[in-house]
Amino acid sequence: MVAARDLHRTYTMGRAEVHALAGVTLDIAEGAFIAVMGPSGSGKSTLLNLIGGLDRASVGSLRVAGQEITTLDENGLAFYRRRVCGFIFQSFNLVSSMTALQNVEFPLVFARVPRAERTRRARYLLDAVGLGDRVGHRPTELSGGEQQRVAVARALANSPRVLLADEPTGNLDSHTGAEIMALLGRAHQEAHLTLLMVTHDPGVAAHAQQILRMRDGQIQID
Amino acid sequence: MTFGDWLRTVWSNLNRMRGRVILTAFGVVIGTTAVMVLVSLGAGLQRSAMGSLGGISNLKRINVTSASSGYEVAMAAPSGKEAAAGSRNRPKLLTEAALTEIRALPGVAAVIPLEQFMGGNLRFRNAFGYAEILGVTPEALAQLDLTVEAGSADLARGQMVIGSQVKDNFWDEQKGRSMNIETLLGEILSIEGMRYLSDQPEPSTRTWRYNVVGVLASSGQSDNQVFISQREVQGMNEWLAGRRIDRTRDGYERVIVQAADTDEVEAIQQSIRDMGFTAYSDLDAVRQLNTFFGVLQAVLGSIGAIALLVAALGIVNTLSMAILERTREIGLMKALGARNHDVMLVFLGEAACIGLLGGVLGVAIGWGISSAANVVIGSLLGQSNGAVSGIFGAGSTDFVYTPFWLPPFAIVFATLIGLLSGVYPALRAATLDPLRALKYE
Structure with a gap:
């Protein structure tokens, strides 16, 4: 599903060059559930962002779902994010002026899905994450766990093939975090999608089928 | 993004910053009102002058x-x-x-x-x-x-x-x-x-x-x-x-x-002159008068346009603020698959909408002021003797006259000003790096 070959990502910060990724080569099978762990600055978020098409590699090749994405232009990347990826962020990133339903519908707006179909799908997903009775609430009226559930529903709205979660439980207490992990596990199984999750928490990482450890921009071989 | 979604998004975004939108649009209202009233005043003077000239001459x-x-x-x-x-x-x-x-x-x-x-x-x-x-x-x-x-x-x-x-x-x-x-x-x-x-x-x-x-x-x-x-x-x-x-x-x-027909006077006149005769018509005078009033209207209109220009700066300012506030949201839109041009269209739409709202309101107020001015001037002249109203030409009671093309022109112009003001903020929003935008605090 994901095939990276000698992937580099270099940032310039002032005069210094930071090698966030320094030659990553890896293959992830379709349907895998992988946790990426490592200390801060080890490049795990950078890897996730590259796979999600939010950032561009400096050098190297990256194929996702059979498509080389390092050569895509802006519109091609937008299309890729819309069709292939689903994102879950540590800080939820819900639009505060929108209801839960509207937040889940939001990605479908850019995919030009008709309104009725959009609403139907968003309701179904909110039901599935256990917020069927909260569709009209705004993010400020929801608890942290509920907000992240909305975000999970939103990430699933486009029926992505790769779900990318960057510290999905980082802002939640352990109990709520476990609930979200159960939800993600269920989504992974039912939707048969490839799930890539960055986390610091070994307990959370334990939900994954495989753990990828990173250090200094490279993958550590156990 | 479909047209309907675009419209809904623009509207809900404007609604979200309602207070600022109203204040910003008010600048456009003032500019549009000024354009309306001043150009109408010029047109009214022109019509009065033409009216009195028409009384003493046969333009054909x-x-x-x-x-x-x-x-x-x-x-x-x-x-x-x-x-x-x-x-x-x-x-x-x-x-x-x-x-x-x-x-x-x-x-x-x-x-x-x-x-x-x-x-x-x-x-x-x-x-x-x-x-x-x-x-x-x-x-x-x-x-x-x-x-x-x-x-x-x-x-x-x-x-x-x-x-x-x-x-x-x-x-x-x-x-x-x-x-x-x-x-x-x-x-x-x-x-x-x-x-x-x-x-x-x-x-x-x-x-x-x-x-x-x-x-x-x-x-x-x-x-x-x-x-x-x-x-x-x-x-x-x-x-x-x-x-x-x-x-x-x-x-x-x-x-x-x-x-x-008066349209043919000029050509006929030229043909007769080419034959070697002297030809004169009152249309010559009318033409000079028209040129003068054309310039007058342009000058008066420009004064209003300056007010609109100031309003345009207000729109740029309001939208730039909106981008700062919505940076994360813009990043999110992009992460969810919005193209650069989707983002750009949303901001351009908001800018044009502020222009449109201000334009429509400005035309309404300008029209109201023009009508009120006609009533007030009319009654003032009515109290004095008839000789004074003679200055404004026989039969013409409108001193401020709004030509039929002015209201649509003013609305389109205000909308265009809004649209143009939106270009810079919209480009900035569209080209934001999604990753940085998402991390923006």
């Missing part, structure tokens, strides 16, 4: 004279080589052949030769009066758009039709004051001619008597003219010159060419 009428007649020789002098040649050659005459040529020009409705008597004055009882004495063919009055207000238009032998103000032009020599005449209809007017012939030492005089059978409705140009039959005036001129006159050979002094 072209006066044609032979280049040889009177002082107009100097004015009509052709330039360059022609001038040198023209001074030696005999000037072209308004003969029947020339009239036929003019008649054949496209857009000419009528060609009316005028026989003018310059050798004498009018007399009524003890008073002498001034008026242009013109000889015309029977159908000429109708061709000149002249209508009879009282009496008939029958120019039979010994009969005369006079302009509406001729009665006010008589001076009583014995009493030393102007005569107060109710009407001349049915009275006898005489024309007293005086001629100097080179072989006679003393001038000789002659008097022709006419029955006033008709008084014309006021038309401006013809108010101080009297009309008698062409044949009779030619007879007077033959007496004056002491020889027979053959107009087919000698040409007419003056011909009026009536155009079918």
Whole structure:
């Protein structure tokens, strides 16, 4: 599903060059559930962002779902994010002026899905994450766990093939975090999608089928 | 993003920053109102001026004279080589052949030769009066758009039709004051001619008597003219010159060419000048006046446009603030698959919408102010005497006049200003790096 070959990502910060990724080569099978762990600055978020098409590699090749994405232009990347990826962020990133339903519908707006179909799908997903009775609430009226559930529903709205979660439980207490992990596990199984999750928490990482450890921009071989 | 979604997104975003949108749009309102009121004021003044000019002139009428007649020789002098040649050659005459040529020009409705008597004055009882004495063919009055207000238009032998103000032009020599005449209809007017012939030492005089059978409705140009039959005036001129006159050979002094439409006056005028005659119409004056008012409106409009420009800066400011506030949201939109141009269209839409809202409101307020101004000025002038309103032209009661094209133009213009103000913020929003935008605090 994901095939990276000698992937580099270099940032310039002032005069210094930071090698966030320094030659990553890896293959992830379709349907895998992988946790990426490592200390801060080890490049795990950078890897996730590259796979999600939010950032561009400096050098190297990256194929996702059979498509080389390092050569895509802006519109091609937008299309890729819309069709292939689903994102879950540590800080939820819900639009505060929108209801839960509207937040889940939001990605479908850019995919030009008709309104009725959009609403139907968003309701179904909110039901599935256990917020069927909260569709009209705004993010400020929801608890942290509920907000992240909305975000999970939103990430699933486009029926992505790769779900990318960057510290999905980082802002939640352990109990709520476990609930979200159960939800993600269920989504992974039912939707048969490839799930890539960055986390610091070994307990959370334990939900994954495989753990990828990173250090200094490279993958550590156990 | 579909059009409907775009519209909903724009609207909900504006709604979210309602307070600022209203304040920003208010700048556009002021600018649009200024454009509306000032341009309407210019247009109103123009219409009033045109109205009063229209009252004294027939804009379809072209006066044609032979280049040889009177002082107009100097004015009509052709330039360059022609001038040198023209001074030696005999000037072209308004003969029947020339009239036929003019008649054949496209857009000419009528060609009316005028026989003018310059050798004498009018007399009524003890008073002498001034008026242009013109000889015309029977159908000429109708061709000149002249209508009879009282009496008939029958120019039979010994009969005369006079302009509406001729009665006010008589001076009583014995009493030393102007005569107060109710009407001349049915009275006898005489024309007293005086001629100097080179072989006679003393001038000789002659008097022709006419029955006033008709008084014309006021038309401006013809108010101080009297009309008698062409044949009779030619007879007077033959007496004056002491020889027979053959107009087919000698040409007419003056011909009026009536155009079918004012649009064609200019072309006809040019063709006649190209033939070598002098042609003048009141449209020349109208054109100059139009140019003047065009400039006036542009200047007044620019003042309003400056206000709109300031409003545009407000829009740029408001949207730039909105981008800062919505940076994370823009990043999210991109992460969820929005293209750069989706983001750009949303911001452009918001900017154009602020312009549109301000424009519509500005047009409404501008229209209200214009209407109110008309009522106020109207009542102020109504209290003073009628002479003042004469400045603004007869019949026109609107001092501030909104041309039909102005409201749609003002709305489109305000929207465009909004759209243009949105370009810079929209480009900035569209090209935000999604990753940085998502991390923006």
